[in-house]
Amino acid sequence: MSARRPPEIPGPAPPAAAALPVGEGTAALPDWVESVEEMHPSDIADLVASLGSVSQQLEILRTMPTELASDTLAEMEEWEDRAELLSALGSRRGTALLQELADDDAADLLGEMEPDDRDRMLAALPTEDAVEIRDLLRYGEETAGGLMTTALVSVSTGSSAGDAIAEVRRQGREVEDFYAVFVVDDRNRLQGTVPLADLIVADPDEAVAVLVEPAVAVVHPDTDQEEVGRVMGRYNLVTVPVVGGGGVLLGHITFDDVIDVIEAETTEDILKLAGVSEEEELKAGWLESVRSRLPWLTLNLVTAGLAAGVILSFEDLISEIAFLAFLMPVVAALGGNTGTQALAVTIRRIAIGYEWRPSHFRVVGKEVLVGLLNGLVLGALFGVFAYFYQGDPRLGLVVLLAMWTNIIVAGFAGAMIPTLLNRLGADPAVASSVFVTTLTDLVGFVMVLSLATALLM
Amino acid sequence: MSARRPPEIPGPAPPAAAALPVGEGTAALPDWVESVEEMHPSDIADLVASLGSVSQQLEILRTMPTELASDTLAEMEEWEDRAELLSALGSRRGTALLQELADDDAADLLGEMEPDDRDRMLAALPTEDAVEIRDLLRYGEETAGGLMTTALVSVSTGSSAGDAIAEVRRQGREVEDFYAVFVVDDRNRLQGTVPLADLIVADPDEAVAVLVEPAVAVVHPDTDQEEVGRVMGRYNLVTVPVVGGGGVLLGHITFDDVIDVIEAETTEDILKLAGVSEEEELKAGWLESVRSRLPWLTLNLVTAGLAAGVILSFEDLISEIAFLAFLMPVVAALGGNTGTQALAVTIRRIAIGYEWRPSHFRVVGKEVLVGLLNGLVLGALFGVFAYFYQGDPRLGLVVLLAMWTNIIVAGFAGAMIPTLLNRLGADPAVASSVFVTTLTDLVGFVMVLSLATALLM
Numbered sequence: 079m080s081a082r083r084p085p086e087i088p089g090p091a092p093p094a095a096a097a098l099p100v101g102e103g104t105a106a107l108p109d110w111v112e113s114v115e116e117m118h119p120s121d122i123a124d125l126v127a128s129l130g131s132v133s134q135q136l137e138i139l140r141t142m143p144t145e146l147a148s149d150t151l152a153e154m155e156e157w158e159d160r161a162e163l164l165s166a167l168g169s170r171r172g173t174a175l176l177q178e179l180a181d182d183d184a185a186d187l188l189g190e191m192e193p194d195d196r197d198r199m200l201a202a203l204p205t206e207d208a209v210e211i212r213d214l215l216r217y218g219e220e221t222a223g224g225l226m227t228t229a230l231v232s233v234s235t236g237s238s239a240g241d242a243i244a245e246v247r248r249q250g251r252e253v254e255d256f257y258a259v260f261v262v263d264d265r266n267r268l269q270g271t272v273p274l275a276d277l278i279v280a281d282p283d284e285a286v287a288v289l290v291e292p293a294v295a296v297v298h299p300d301t302d303q304e305e306v307g308r309v310m311g312r313y314n315l316v317t318v319p320v321v322g323g324g325g326v327l328l329g330h331i332t333f334d335d336v337i338d339v340i341e342a343e344t345t346e347d348i349l350k351l352a353g354v355s356e357e358e359e360l361k362a363g364w365l366e367s368v369r370s371r372l373p374w375l376t377l378n379l380v381t382a383g384l385a386a387g388v389i390l391s392f393e394d395l396i397s398e399i400a401f402l403a404f405l406m407p408v409v410a411a412l413g414g415n416t417g418t419q420a421l422a423v424t425i426r427r428i429a430i431g432y433e434w435r436p437s438h439f440r441v442v443g444k445e446v447l448v449g450l451l452n453g454l455v456l457g458a459l460f461g462v463f464a465y466f467y468q469g470d471p472r473l474g475l476v477v478l479l480a481m482w483t484n485i486i487v488a489g490f491a492g493a494m495i496p497t498l499l500n501r502l503g504a505d506p507a508v509a510s511s512v513f514v515t516t517l518t519d520l521v522g523f524v525m526v527l528s529l530a531t532a533l534l535m
Numbered sequence: 536m537s538a539r540r541p542p543e544i545p546g547p548a549p550p551a552a553a554a555l556p557v558g559e560g561t562a563a564l565p566d567w568v569e570s571v572e573e574m575h576p577s578d579i580a581d582l583v584a585s586l587g588s589v590s591q592q593l594e595i596l597r598t599m600p601t602e603l604a605s606d607t608l609a610e611m612e613e614w615e616d617r618a619e620l621l622s623a624l625g626s627r628r629g630t631a632l633l634q635e636l637a638d639d640d641a642a643d644l645l646g647e648m649e650p651d652d653r654d655r656m657l658a659a660l661p662t663e664d665a666v667e668i669r670d671l672l673r674y675g676e677e678t679a680g681g682l683m684t685t686a687l688v689s690v691s692t693g694s695s696a697g698d699a700i701a702e703v704r705r706q707g708r709e710v711e712d713f714y715a716v717f718v719v720d721d722r723n724r725l726q727g728t729v730p731l732a733d734l735i736v737a738d739p740d741e742a743v744a745v746l747v748e749p750a751v752a753v754v755h756p757d758t759d760q761e762e763v764g765r766v767m768g769r770y771n772l773v774t775v776p777v778v779g780g781g782g783v784l785l786g787h788i789t790f791d792d793v794i795d796v797i798e799a800e801t802t803e804d805i806l807k808l809a810g811v812s813e814e815e816e817l818k819a820g821w822l823e824s825v826r827s828r829l830p831w832l833t834l835n836l837v838t839a840g841l842a843a844g845v846i847l848s849f850e851d852l853i854s855e856i857a858f859l860a861f862l863m864p865v866v867a868a869l870g871g872n873t874g875t876q877a878l879a880v881t882i883r884r885i886a887i888g889y890e891w892r893p894s895h896f897r898v899v900g901k902e903v904l905v906g907l908l909n910g911l912v913l914g915a916l917f918g919v920f921a922y923f924y925q926g927d928p929r930l931g932l933v934v935l936l937a938m939w940t941n942i943i944v945a946g947f948a949g950a951m952i953p954t955l956l957n958r959l960g961a962d963p964a965v966a967s968s969v970f971v972t973t974l975t976d977l978v979g980f981v982m983v984l985s986l987a988t989a990l991l992m
Contacts, residue, residue, distance in 0.1 A: 118751060120769050243735060250736040257714050257731075257773065274714075274731045278700060279707040294575060311798065312577050314791035316714065316773060333790045334771035340794065341768065344801045345883050348808070352879030353872060364904040371876055372909055375869060379913055382868040383920070386861050393857035400850035403860035404843050407867060407976065411839040412832060415810060419828055422809030426802050447821040452829055456836055463840070519864065 114142055119149035126150060127158040136166055139175075148178035151187060157362065161190035169202040177207060182227040182335075185214035189224075222306050223299030225339070226320045226329035229253045232260040233286055235269045240282030242272070257316045260327055261290045267325040268293060271317075296321045299328060306331055307339040347429055350507040351422070353378070374512075381512055385519035392527045399530065401468055405477060406526050412456055413484035413518030420445040420492025421510055428496060428506050442493040449489030457481035472533045480525035488518045571599055576606035583607060584615040593623055596632075605635035608644060614819070618647035626659040634664060639684040639792075642671035646681075679763050680756030682796070683777045683786035686710045689717040690743055692726045697739030699729070714773040717784055718747045725750060725776055725784040753778045756785060763788055764796040804886055807964040808879070810835070831969075838969055842976035849984045856987065858925055862934060863983050869913055870941035870975030877902040877949025878967055885953060885963050899950040906946030914938035929990045937982035945975045 114122055122142075126135050139147050154160040164172050164187060176184045176199065188196050188211060200208045210228060217223025231249045233242040246259055259277060261269045270290040280289055294313045297306055297320055310318055310333060320329045349355075353374040362370065389396070389406070396402055424441060457478040465474030491514050496506035571579055579599075583592050596604050611617040621629050621644060633641045633656065645653050645668060657665045667685060674680025688706045690699040703716055716734060718726045727747040737746055751770045754763055754777055767775050767790060777786045806812075810831040819827065846853070846863070853859055881898060914935040922931030948971050953963035 118770060120771075247736050250732055253732075274735070275707055275710075278731070278735065279704050311794045313575060314577075314794070316790060333773060333794070337768040337771070337790070337794065337797065340797055340801075344797075344805075348805055348879050348883050351805070351808075352875045354876050354879055364901045365908075367901070367905045368908045371873075371905065372912060374876075375872060375909055375913055376916070378872050379865070379869060379917060382865045383917070386864045386868075389861040389864075390858070393860075396857040396860045397854045400853040400857075400860075401847075403850075403853045403857075403863070404846040406860070407843045407846075407864045407980075408836070408839045410864060411843075411972070411976070412836060415832060415835050416828075418809045419811050419831075422805050422811055426805050444821045444824070448824045448828065451822075451825045452832055455829060456832055459833070460836060460840070515868070519868070523864075 114138065115146060119146060120153045122146070122150045123153035123155075123158075126163075127154060132163070132166065135163055139163060139167060140171065144174050145178050148175040151175060152179055152183040156190050161187060161192075161195075164199075165191060165195040169199060172199055173202045176203060176211075180227050180229055181207075181210050181214060182225065182329075185211045185224075186219075189215055189219060217299050220303045221299060222297040222301040222303065222320050222331060223328075225303055225306060225331045225335050226299070227332075228329040230260055230327075230330050231256050232262050232266075232327065233272075235261050235263050235287050235290065237286050238282065239277055239280040239284045239286060239289060242277060242286050243282070246274075246277070257332070260319060260330070261286055262327055265324075266327055268296065268319055268321050268327040271319070293319055296325075297331070298322070303339045304343050307336045307343060310336045311340065343429070347425065347507050350505070351425065351511055353511065378512060381516040382519065385516050385523065388520065388523050388527065392531070395527060395531060395535070399534065401464075401473070402526060402530055405464065405480075406523050408460065409477070409480050409484055409526055410519045410522035412460075412481060413488040413522050414515045415488075416449060416452065416485045417488035417492040417514040417518050418511065420448075420489045421496060421514055424493045424496045425506050425510065428500050439497065442490060442497060445489035445493035446486060449486040452489075453482040453485030456485060470534075473530075476526065476529040476533055480522065480529055483525050484518055484522045487521050488514065491517050571595065572603060576603060577610045579603070579607045580610035580612075580615075583620075584611060589620070589623065592620055596620060596624060597628065601631050602635050605632040608632060609636055609640040613647050618644060618649075618652075621656075622648060622652040626656060629656055630659045633660060633668075637684050637686055638664075638667050638671060639682065639786075642668045642681075643676075646672055646676060674756055677760045678756060679754040679758040679760065679777050679788060680785075682760055682763060682788045682792050683756070684789075685786040687717055687784075687787050688713050689719050689723075689784065690729075692718050692720050692744050692747065694743050695739065696734055696737040696741045696743060696746060699734060699743050700739070703731075703734070714789070717776060717787070718743055719784055722781075723784055724782040725753065725778050728774075728776070750776055753782075754788070755779070760796045761800050764793045764800065767793045768797065800886070804882065804964050807962070808882065808968055810968065835969060838973040839976065842973050842980065845977065845980050845984065849988070852984060852988060852992070856991065858921075858930070859983060859987055862921065862937075863980050865917065866934070866937050866941055866983055867976045867979035869917075869938060870945040870979050871972045872945075873906060873909065873942045874945035874949040874971040874975050875968065877905075877946045878953060878971055881950045881953045882963050882967065885957050896951075896954065899947060899954060902946035902950035903943060906943040909946075910939040910942030913942060927991075930987075933983065933986040933990055937979065937986055940982050941975055941979045944978050945971065948974050 114125075117125070122138070126138055129135050129138070139150065142150065151160050151164060154163075164175065167175070176187070179187070184207075188199060191199065200212065203211070214223070214226075214228070229252065231246050231253055233245045237245065242259065250256065256274070258271045258273055260271055263269055270292045272286060272289045272291070276289055294315060295309045295318055297309065297318055299320055299322060301320075306318065309315070310331070315333070317330045317332045319327055320331060322328045353371070355370050355374065392402075424445075427441065457480075460481055461474040461476075461478035464477040465471050495513050496510045499510065500506040571582075574582070579595070583595055586592050586595070596607065599607065608617050608621060611620075621632065624632070633644070636644070641664075645656060648656065657669065660668070671680070671683075671685070686709065688703050688710055690702045694702065699716065707713065713731070715728045715730055717728055720726055727749045729743060729746045729748070733746055751772060752766045752775055754766065754775055756777055756779060758777075763775065766772070767788070772790070774787045774789045776784055777788060779785045810828070812827045812831065849859075881902075884898065914937075917938055918931040918933075918935035921934040922928050952970050953967045956967065957963040
């Protein structure tokens with residue numbers, strides 16, 4: 079650990095890995111390090127992932143010290159095929175690496191393996207480790223149970239600060255990085271925590287029962303990871319305990335897992351809003367991306383076709399006033415953009431966790447008000463343009479009314495649809511945008527065409 | 536602190552604040568707590584923010600214990616007008632609250648005040664505190680200097696673990712929550728850190744120089760907060776030191792600040808993608824939202840109008856084949872959706888920090904490939920429909936080619952525009968979506984109309 083070069087931030091960007099000298103028979107290394115051992119596991123993970131050939135990747139993982147290799151695997155992502163790499167390393171090296179990992183990281187890695195490979199790897203592990211990991215594998219991947227580690231430091235509520243420090247010293251050799259000491263009773267039920275800092279600062283004779291603070295929050299093994307992230311962010315927690323039935327302490331989740339969760343959930347939200355499924359990860363190959371995006375685009379083709387289908391009933395009108403073919407997409411586009419604004423604000427409010435505030439549906443009212451005013455201004459601008467361009471005040475009126483209506487509907491739908499989905503327990507980001515833009519297309523086309531029929535014909 | 540009820544998550548949702556009993560003369564409290572003192576400052580902050588009247592808000596802040604009131608202010612958001620509340624509390628209560636705060640939180644609060652109010656408040660503070668806060672106020676709000684606290688625990692590189700613990704005990708009484716001990720030389724230059732856990736576990740006679748680990752990363756006071764978040768997330772850091780010229784330790788930034796930064800930057804990205812400016816916060820009133828969104832929508836009106844403007848040159852063609860008025864918005868919509876998918880994936884890649892990977896422009900190539908295949912499938916589907924609906928195979932060909940081209944262009948533009956903006960040092964999210972959808976509208980209209988002219992007339 080101690081030989082790693084601390085990267086200064088901002089520092090010179092590492093050279094593109096494409097320019098890496100690929101040694102013969104040895105692993106490829108960027109020329110700014112003398113050996114992988116100098117690098118941080120996160121950086122080695124990137125390096126390994128960027129290598130083109132699996133044999134080069136395996137070469138690095140085989141030649142690195144065991145602890146560093148296991149840290150590197152822990153820092154790699156599922157879509158960088160780390161589980162396949164672990165399988166390919168063989169069960170001897172593989173289990174050696176797994177044993178170095180924290181139990182939650184080991185369970186994550188094994189969870190990504192093919193069932194056969196996983197069973198083979200588990201069978202090769204010492205029984206105790208295998209049982210621990212099997213326990214963790216029972217929990218859903220995106221739950222608190224799936225995130226937690228059972229490695230923690232706990233002391234009895236009856237001890238003194240001095241005893242507790244001795245106990246921490248004993249247990250601490252087994253546990254990497256800990257920031258709080260959990261206090262439990264004789265049946266392992268959580269009583270609270272003592273920050274490590276308080277324990278050091280305290281008088282050694284002080285009773286732990288005096289120092290203990292009730293946990294600011296606890297989560298259950300089946301709590302959704304998004305909720306875990308929200309709670310830890312909200313209460314600034316460096317670690318949160320996971321308790322089972324009767325308040326028994328099962329494990330804990332630390333801040334670094336939560337930063338990963340927040341990033342993953344955010345990525346998911348942004349991609350879902352754009353209609354990219356969460357299965358398509360950022361590093362997916364192009365064929366995978368086609369497979370994942372095509373269903374969504376096909377759905378879009380159907381909805382866009384249905385919305386525009388209304389135009390087919392007005393072909394005579396359009397033959398007479400071709401100018402309408404210019405108006406319709408503009409009115410529809412402005413509705414779509416207004417809807418997207420309302421949608422983004424609402425989805426973000428929900429993600430950050432305002433949804434229990436008194437403002438459940440107040441935001442819908444606000445978006446309608448915003449639409450009323452924005453729609454009036456934009457409708458008037460475009461209406462005046464249409465009037466001057468075609469010299470017909472009635473056409474200006476058609477544009478004003480169509481644009482105005484569509485923008486109000488867009489604000490309403492953009493705020494209401496995700497709020498309703500959330501209320502119904504569904505993910506507010508899913509499919510919201512296709513609902514909203516289909517609706518604004520439809521309203522835009524219908525308003526232009528029906529108003530034109532009524533006022534111009 | 537010790538009387539706070541630990542919220543169980545998931546637990547019963549707190550009742551809507553609208554239903555709060557508003558005491559006469561006393562602050563309003565939800566009926567599920569006996570007094571505010573039982574609540575977590577984050578929850579009190581929400582409660583205060585949800586109260587309708589400023590006098591009720593001030594009432595709560597005046598009657599709460601000083602430490603809890605200052606924690607509450609620290610947990611409130613800028614757009615909840617916390618600086619105005621602090622000013623309204625008057626300089627005696629105001630400075631009492633400020634003195635309880637960590638220096639970074641105090642500086643943030645003062646930074647949000649009107650200059651006159653700020654100067655008055657600073658003048659009322661003890662000189663030492665005022666100097667410290669003035670120092671912090673010099674740094675930009677969104678930089679490492681603006682995030683850091685100068686309150687930290689440091690020991691000399693020459694001491695033993697036992698001496699260090701004694702020193703930590705002494706300094707620790709002044710510093711809330713610390714997770715690492717910084718090691719400095721006699722000129723306060725950072726030598727590295729010792730995790731608190733290691734210090735406790737170590738033999739008291741062991742030299743700190745042996746335990747010290749070089750900092751995994753350091754940041755400078757002017758490092759952008761987004762970069763700080765990226766570094767801490769990447770290397771799983773609970774705290775990162777901020778160093779000035781010569782490596783002198785100035786302060787540090789802890790994980791809780793970074794979770795806030797990641798959330799703020801994410802919100803900014805999502806909203807910007809949707810064309811909501813970062814000035815419009817989630818809690819903005821409706822008139823503020825109108826003012827912030829209208830310029831963007833007006834720009835959109837101009838660009839959508841210009842893109843659709845091409846239709847004006849083809850009025851004769853449309854009068855003859857009104858079916859084209861149906862085709863155009865569908866072809867444009869599918870281009871827009873494809874572009875948005877490519878945009879979201881690319882912007883997210885950049886945000887998470889892949890941009891130094893060898894794949895700078897490789898992602899553009901991937902999106903073009905994806906567009907090639909998706910465009911062919913969707914173009915063929917819609918082309919066949921058009922052929923059967925109108926009975927003209929040439930029309931089917933027009934649709935196929937227009938859709939195909941537009942979707943390829945969309946994939947290219949959606950990936951290329953943010954990549955280029957990022958390369959030029961600009962924010963990749965800004966205005967990307969208006970560029971992309973304007974382009975796909977234009978290409979969609981032009982392709983349908985020009986192919987129709989060439990093949991059908």
